Amino acid sequence: AQSVAQPEDQVNVAEGNPLTVKCTYSVSGNPYLFWYVQYPNRGLQFLLKYITGDNLVKGSYGFEAEFNKSQTSFHLKKPSALVSDSALYFCAVRIPNTNAGKSTFGDGTTLTVKP
């Protein structure tokens, strides 16, 4: 079975500081890993994904994530946070070619960026 953990319910950072939202996973096999974001009163939207290759993946809005196989982590990062980055972030894992496209989502981390 696959599982995802987001150990922090809430992350607070000051605008201009770097941010990290943590995600660890547990799967048997080589996973696809995703980050999604939900801005207030809006649906979830795709941010970035890791499939294979370079461990550092770049996505929308200046976000990036680093895949670390030995630590089974896929932390989301941004060098300089903006107030507009305040949102709910979900990490998800998918085992290719199984379960008809089903992904397992973490419980979400609320990021608050203060001016």
Added chain:
Amino acid sequence: DVKVTQSSRYLVKRTGEKVFLECVQDMDHENMFWYRQDPGLGLRLIYFSYDVKMKEKGDIPEGYSVSREKKERFSLILESASTNQTSMYLCASSSPGPGALDTQYFGPGTRLTVL
């Protein structure tokens, strides 16, 4: 761009009513999903479908059923609504094809209140 639409943004129903939530996607995606989102519980998968007339139970199928008569449309049915089904319902679609690789695209959500 992928577009996933849901029939209602807000819905208020009474206990015992039969409720239909409709979802339509315009990208010819094979997979479609229904989730509910509750504070502190993240996203929980109710049902998913990988083809027309095919469906599989997710993590919390009790009290729900689904219908997929056409590829673009996936309906969630609450046979007899109860107050504990008050929630935000999110529909998503995905494709396993090259490039997409099961990235999920979400609708705006339906906030259902059962009185």
